[in-house]
Amino acid sequence: MRRFSRFPGLLLLLAALFACGPASHAQSPGNSASPSDACLAFKRGLSLGAPLSGIKAKLQAGKTLTIVALGSSSTTGFGTFGSGGAFPDVMKKELLRLRPSARIELINSGRIMDNIPGNIARLDSDVLHYKPDLVVWQLGSNDAVWRGIADNVKETLTDAVKRLKAANADVVLVDLQYAPVVLVASRHVRMEKIIADVAREQNVGHFPRFLLMKRATEAGVKGLVWWDGLHNSAEGHKCVGVALAQMIDAAAR
Numbered sequence: 025m026r027r028f029s030r031f032p033g034l035l036l037l038l039a040a041l042f043a044c045g046p047a048s049h050a051q052s053p054g055n056s057a058s059p060s061d062a063c064l065a066f067k068r069g070l071s072l073g074a075p076l077s078g079i080k081a082k083l084q085a086g087k088t089l090t091i092v093a094l095g096s097s098s099t100t101g102f103g104t105f106g107s108g109g110a111f112p113d114v115m116k117k118e119l120l121r122l123r124p125s126a127r128i129e130l131i132n133s134g135r136i137m138d139n140i141p142g143n144i145a146r147l148d149s150d151v152l153h154y155k156p157d158l159v160v161w162q163l164g165s166n167d168a169v170w171r172g173i174a175d176n177v178k179e180t181l182t183d184a185v186k187r188l189k190a191a192n193a194d195v196v197l198v199d200l201q202y203a204p205v206v207l208v209a210s211r212h213v214r215m216e217k218i219i220a221d222v223a224r225e226q227n228v229g230h231f232p233r234f235l236l237m238k239r240a241t242e243a244g245v246k247g248l249v250w251w252d253g254l255h256n257s258a259e260g261h262k263c264v265g266v267a268l269a270q271m272i273d274a275a276a277r
Contacts, residue, residue, distance in 0.1 A: 059247035063263035066239035070267075072229035072275045078194040079158050080276040088127040091116070092151045094143055095162030098201065099134025101261060103250040109258045110134075112160065114265025115272070122273045131156070139166040140177055144184045152191055159188050160231075160268070162198040168215040169206055169254070178218045185226045196229035196272065197222065198264075202237035205254040229275060231268050 082089050093099050093112035101110025116130045133150040135142070140163055151159060163181075167173050174180070188195050199219045206212050216234055223230035237248055237260070248260035256264060 059245055059257075059259040060262035060266070062245045063236065063240040063248055063259070064267055066243065066245075067236055067267045067270070070232055070236060070271065072196060072231060072271045073223065074227050074229050074275065076158065076194040076196075076229060076272060076275040078192060079272075082157050083123060083126055083276055086125065086127075088129055089158065090129045090131070090154055090156050091158045091160060092131045092133055092154050092156040093160045093162070094146070094151055095134045095160075095198070096138040096143075096166050097134065097136040097255060098165065098198075099132060099162045100136055101134075102136060103252075103255040104258045104261055109261050111162075111256070111261045111265035111268065114262050115160070115269040118266045118269035119273060122269065134162070137166060137170075139171045140164065140181060141174065144180060147184060147187060151188070155191070156188075156193045158194045158196065158272070160196045160198060162233075164215040164219055165200045165206060165254075168200060168211040169209060173211055173215055173218075178222060181218065181222050182226065185222060185228055189226070189228070194229070195226075196231055196268070198231045198233055198268070200234045201249070201254075201256055201260070202234050202241055203249045203254050203256075205252070229272070231271060233264055236263070236267060 079089055091112075099110065099112060101113070104110055110132065112130060112132055112134075116128055119128060120126060131154050133146065135146070138146075143161070143163060167177065185195055185197075197219050199216055200206055200212055220230055222228075240248060240263070247257055248263060249255070250257045250260075
C-alpha cells in the first residue's frame with residue numbers, strides 16, 4: 025500500500041469506483057427513453073438565474089455570436105471519443121435549432137486536467153483573444169477532486185468574471201458534475217457554494233449541472249457518467265448541452 029500513497033488521486037478514484045459500483049451505460053429497466061432524454065425532464069424549474077442581455081442584443085440584430093467554452097476535460101468532451109458530442113458542441117447545435125437564423129461561432133478552449141488558476145492564466149490567450157460575446161466557463165471539478173481549492177479562489181474567480189464582463193462578454197458558470205468520484209471528497213460542497221456565490225454576486229449565469237444530474241440520478245436515470253466514475257458519458261454530455269442551450273435561449277429572450 026505504501027507505494028500507492030504517492031498517488032492519492034488514484035486511491036480516490038479506486039475508492040469511489042469500489043464504493044459506488046461500476047457506472048452503468050443503460051437506462052433504468054422498463055424505461056424506453058434514452059438517458060439524456062430522461063435527464064432533461066429534470067431541468068424543470070431550473071434557470072441560469074441571470075439575464076444574458078449582451079447576446080440578446082446580438083441575436084436580435086442578426087449578428088454573429090461568438091461563444092468561447094472555457095474549462096477542463098468536460099469541455100473537451102473527454103469520453104466522447106471525438107464524436108462531436110462534447111457539451112459545447114451539443115449546446116451550439118441546440119441553440120441553432122432554437123434560433124434557426126442565428127450565426128454562431130464556437131471556440132472550444134477546454135484543456136484536460138486544468139483547474140481554476142490554470143483557466144484564469146489562459147484568459148487572455150484562449151478567451152479574450154477571440155472577443156467573445158458569451159463565455160461558458162466549466163469549472164471547479166479538478167480543484168475539488170484532485171488539486172485542492174485555493175484559499176483565495178473566490179476572490180480570483182470574482183476578479184476573472186469582472187474581467188470578462190469588462191470585455192463586454194456575457195458569462196455562464198457551469199458547476200461540477202454529479203459523479204461518484206466528485207462526491208468522495210467533501211470539497212465539492214465548498215466548490216459548489218463558491219461558484220453559486222460568485223454567479224449571484226456578479227449577476228452572471230450559473231448553469232446547475234450538479235443539481236440537474238443529481239435530480240436525474242436520484243430518480244433512477246443511469247448512464248450519465250462514463251465508466252471512470254468521473255466524466256460525463258456521451259449521454260451525459262447530451263443532457264448537459266441541450267439543457268444549457270435551452271437555459272441560454274431563455275435568458276436571452
